[in-house]
Amino acid sequence: MSASALLEVRDLSAHYGRVHALKPTSLLVNEGEIVTILGPNGAGKTTLLRAMLRLTPSTGQVFFKGKDITGLSTHRRAEEGIIMVQEGRGLFGQMSVRENLTLGAYTQPSGTMSMDDRLDKVFALFPRLKERINQIAGSLSGGEQQMVAVGRALMAEPKLLILDEPSLGLAPRVATEIIETLGALNRKGLGILLVEQKAPLALKLAKRVYVLSLGRIAAELPATDIKSHHDLAQYYLH
Numbered sequence: 001m002s003a004s005a006l007l008e009v010r011d012l013s014a015h016y017g018r019v020h021a022l023k024p025t026s027l028l029v030n031e032g033e034i035v036t037i038l039g040p041n042g043a044g045k046t047t048l049l050r051a052m053l054r055l056t057p058s059t060g061q062v063f064f065k066g067k068d069i070t071g072l073s074t075h076r077r078a079e080e081g082i083i084m085v086q087e088g089r090g091l092f093g094q095m096s097v098r099e100n101l102t103l104g105a106y107t108q109p110s111g112t113m114s115m116d117d118r119l120d121k122v123f124a125l126f127p128r129l130k131e132r133i134n135q136i137a138g139s140l141s142g143g144e145q146q147m148v149a150v151g152r153a154l155m156a157e158p159k160l161l162i163l164d165e166p167s168l169g170l171a172p173r174v175a176t177e178i179i180e181t182l183g184a185l186n187r188k189g190l191g192i193l194l195v196e197q198k199a200p201l202a203l204k205l206a207k208r209v210y211v212l213s214l215g216r217i218a219a220e221l222p223a224t225d226i227k228s229h230h231d232l233a234q235y236y237l238h
């Protein structure tokens, strides 16, 4: 394993009953890198992420910063700095924006920054959330809710931020705004693993891309090699 590897997944495999949703899959995210996983609906993207976090049973190995974390619980992985923004956001709809954000810090109660400093950092990225700090999360627009979900993940001071289709259900302009914010975070050194179904959006940001199709990695490419849907379709249709 190379010295700069942040996350390495080896032969991760998962079943639902008799359905082999994730065939043995290996991938790598280096320190400071942004890696994208593209694939059609049902390809196994969410299963792969859930297996990485041990939210779903799997076989195979997961290494983080050179350490074998295969035996660690989801919570312990979060404490190590692996934080995911789940598909569908998973906010507490009846709680305020502030409460949702603050809850994100629970895996790092005595992190490097104070709670107020962490909140200020989130507000610098998403000024709209500051205006809505006392609003009930469930009353926000879809885009604002996704900002809360990303903000909540950042409150945990992640070393690797994993996002499962953050653009889902959002207007293109809002989705682009969120993707661009991820780009800014990455330029500051945050490792990011972005799962997307919408290739044109993800490719604004992507440098290295894994294409997942039918539960396996069909290709690993530099993003510059994917110029059209046609290029991707050949992998999707394996």
Ligand SMILES: Nc1ncnc2c1ncn2[C@@H]1O[C@H](COP(=O)(O)OP(=O)(O)O)[C@@H](O)[C@H]1O
Pocket: 016, 019, 021, 039, 040, 041, 042, 043, 044, 045, 046, 047, 048
């Ligand atoms: N809880 C589950 N029980 C049974 N089958 C599931 C479950 N979750 C996902 N699957 C199946 O596993 C495959 C991969 O699903 P998923 O990982 O959600 O794909 P993606 O995120 O790429 O859309 C699909 O065929 C899906 O129907």
Ligand SMILES: [Mg+2]
Pocket: 045, 046, 047, 087, 164, 165
């Ligand atoms: Mg999914």
